[in-house]
Amino acid sequence: MTATVTKTLDERLELFRQMLLIRRFEEKASRLRAKGLIPGFLHPYIGQEAVAVGICDQLRDGDALTSTHRGHGHMIARGADPKRMYAELYARETGYNRGKGGSLHMMDADRGFLGANGIVGGGIPLATGAALQMLRGRTGGVAVSFFGDGATNEGTFHESLNIASLWKLPILYVCENNLYGEFTRQDKHQSIKDVADRAAAYAMKGVIVDGNDVEAVIAVAAEATARARAGEGPTLIEAKTYRHRGHFEGDMARYRPQEEVDFWMKRDPLDLYEARLTGEFGADADAIQAIRDAVEQQLDAAAEWAGEQPHPDPSESTEDVYVDSYEGAALR
């Protein structure tokens, strides 16, 4: 059974806006990095926007999620402020992490966004622990752990799913299968085609969804969150999708066959949804254009604001190593 989720046209336009915001945020970040304005790694989320937006559509205040090295999309879908995200990428004092984390560690704890993560699979036990605390506190909350196909070969994945199933933790394990673990195609890194098959090993419900169809993602997220909130335990959701670019900015991704790239580019989640909006759902072209203009404007202003922000003071290098440093003794 699949839960049915009915959206108004305005809600659908909002889903499109969020996906576009992620897409344009990443494209702009890529240009800013090429100009030398962003010092560290970038792993663009371009192509996978429907997964983050679809899953986060079903989350509430008090829910929590962990992300990956490819984390900007999840953070934006959770409602984070692009201004402070750019400020963090620029390594400025007013960035989300006060310039101490960058892309790989960006966090917005107020929104339950428990961080991007520089370690593949590193966030999976963290989300599982968050779910444990929700269960202990009977908060009705759910945790979500996003990860890629590559992470499903890590021990953290197996240890966490085993325990979550055993204890019926309120959690969604969302595997964004973009066909590549870093530079290695899925058929070279695991002998299964569907990551969802691994759910069976933990007596867990596993579902496959078209990760480029935002409303399909919403439907599986609705069912999985409802089950989790009702105490029926975790779900492993495999969203089939594709990374439009290389593993990180600078990776030309020449290891991918052109036919495969062409196939997936024709299945761009934004193009697919725009076509449905203007066709099936009757949105007019002006409304779409207004969203495009607003997103451009918002991101231009965000990047400009970020560029004007102060750098951290060098004296902050040893701030926040500990909450309580015993008059600095713990630092020495």
Place this chain on the structure above:
Amino acid sequence: MTTFTYADAIRQAISEEMDANSDVFMIGEDIGESGGVFGVSKTLWEKHGHHQMWDTPISETAVVGLAVGAAMMGARPVAEIMFSDFSMLAMDQIVNQAAKLHYMTGGQLSVPLVIRMVTGTGGSTAAQHSQSLEGMFTGVPGLKVLAPSTPEDAKGLLRAAIQDPDPVIFFEHKLLYGGRGGPAGDVVPVDPIRFGVGRIHREGTDVTIVSYLRTLHHALAAAEELAEEGISAEVWDPRTLVPFDRAGLAASIKKTGRLVIAHEAPVRGGFGAEIAAWAASECFGDLTAPVLRIGAQNAPIPYAPILENTVLPTQASIANDVRAFMKRAR
């Protein structure tokens, strides 16, 4: 005579903190109804129930990782690593996640977490169940590292660790547990002990011996031997390695002029290296002799008792080493 053992102390500290705060819970392998391999958590399951006692599969990464994730949501977990050797399976969650989250997120949240690790030899427990790995953790900014040597310190420091807002690695030496672990002995009240305050176990004037965990007791016995030969050794216990009581040790060195460090970890790269380097740099004017480090030979811990006794420092080896050191130093 009290029956208050080191194991009782740890059990009581956890139980009292669980009573005081429902956000305190234990997570680890075989800690539930079976009471733990060393009996430390015996009676906790009956007393505090499933809600505060999460008995896990054999999954060290998940034990620590779930504790970190729960701590990020406001819990105060006490994770147990049955043998500190097994912490190697959980290093990502300890070193890359727990230790760094407060810092790398610009102080957005804290990780109030205790990871208890059973350390040191148990007697022929051999290479994978006997190591003293504290030096791996003292080198990671963001972690606090505790090494109590007595039941009173174990209880007071563990209570403070559970109340502390940062991730704390808490080493417990398996040969200090004392007895078979339960049923619980007398309940002895101990207040939380402030980190970074060392303790003089034995006053002396000729040489300062810094030691902790089980080796401290070897050092104390060696000091008694040496006293009969006219060598007056002060035995000083840092109790917490990070933060470290530098002022306390400096005062002792000022008094004795000589420094020996003894621990069960191998000499090379052991925490003694840090103490020695600091003292050589900051107490140089008070030192009248080079610093001596005593520790395990740079070898894995062997099974045969005769080999284990050769690799690890003992009362006799510490007494011999200090005796020779004092001869050279005079």
